[in-house]
Amino acid sequence: FTPAHLWFILFLFIFAVIALPLFLWLKRDAAFPVRERIAAWFAIPGVMFLPAVLFALLTLLPALGDKNPFYYLGLFVFGFVLMSHPRIQETLDRFAPLALIVALAATVGYYLPEIQRIRIDPDSTVGYAYGVVSILCTWSWLVTMIGFGHRFLNRTSPALRYLSEAAFPVYLLHLPANTVIGWFVVQMDADPVVKYVIINLGTFALTFAVYEVIRRVGFLRFAFGMKPRTSSAPKIMPTPLIKQSA
Numbered sequence: 199f200t201p202a203h204l205w206f207i208l209f210l211f212i213f214a215v216i217a218l219p220l221f222l223w224l225k226r227d228a229a230f231p232v233r234e235r236i237a238a239w240f241a242i243p244g245v246m247f248l249p250a251v252l253f254a255l256l257t258l259l260p261a262l263g264d265k266n267p268f269y270y271l272g273l274f275v276f277g278f279v280l281m282s283h284p285r286i287q288e289t290l291d292r293f294a295p296l297a298l299i300v301a302l303a304a305t306v307g308y309y310l311p312e313i314q315r316i317r318i319d320p321d322s323t324v325g326y327a328y329g330v331v332s333i334l335c336t337w338s339w340l341v342t343m344i345g346f347g348h349r350f351l352n353r354t355s356p357a358l359r360y361l362s363e364a365a366f367p368v369y370l371l372h373l374p375a376n377t378v379i380g381w382f383v384v385q386m387d388a389d390p391v392v393k394y395v396i397i398n399l400g401t402f403a404l405t406f407a408v409y410e411v412i413r414r415v416g417f418l419r420f421a422f423g424m425k426p427r428t429s430s431a432p433k434i435m436p437t438p439l440i441k442q443s444a
Contacts, residue, residue: 254333366423383400
């Protein structure tokens with residue numbers, strides 16, 4: 199028995215407790231100069247991609263099995279920082295096309311056979327360079343999605359309101375649904391492609407069917423981290439977490 203996909207929720211809870219003092223301090227007016235310097239630093243061309251180097255260094259710290267809490271804590275903190283100043287969001291919007299180019303190049307580089315062979319010796323200097331390319335791929339795709347998402351998807355609609363509320367329950371439900379369906383489908387005498395399609399479509403259908411029940415029952419909504427039905431749906435891309443000083 200393991201927590202399976204719920205390890206992610208446990209990590210987020212612990213990270214929130216650890217980082218809360220830093221976040222509360224950053225929200226204060228006294229930290230305004232620091233926020234300004236961070237925003238100015240991110241606005242320098244190319245600097246937006248340097249966190250990938252920091253994340254690569256964090257992966258060298260001890261891990262818990264195949265999960266490195268230091269790496270994920272770094273991503274968690276930087277996520278807050280990116281939303282802490284409107285100028286940072288402007289930078290993300292401006293550099294989104296460049297981030298897309300870097301993301302595509304890093305993705306191609308990541309899957310080159312010559313690069314994949316480096317994974318055999320991850321402790322070598324070249325192996326560390328591979329780690330940087332791998333994380334640069336992750337980071338540049340994140341910057342790309344945040345930048346283009348804010349530019350083209352920063353609007354509300356019934357579909358977005360529905361899906362934004364469904365995100366957390368669907369995350370909790372999808373793996374049990376996938377496991378139950380997969381258990382029976384893999385035993386079928388059918389082509390693997392057919393099994394793949396059945397498992398995916400079946401997981402999607404079962405997950406949302408159960409979610410439709412949950413969203414209509416008050417105590418189930420609470421159990422799955424949803425707000426009461428009387429609450430307004432979450433807005434898309436809210437204003438920055440930290441207000442500007444007067």
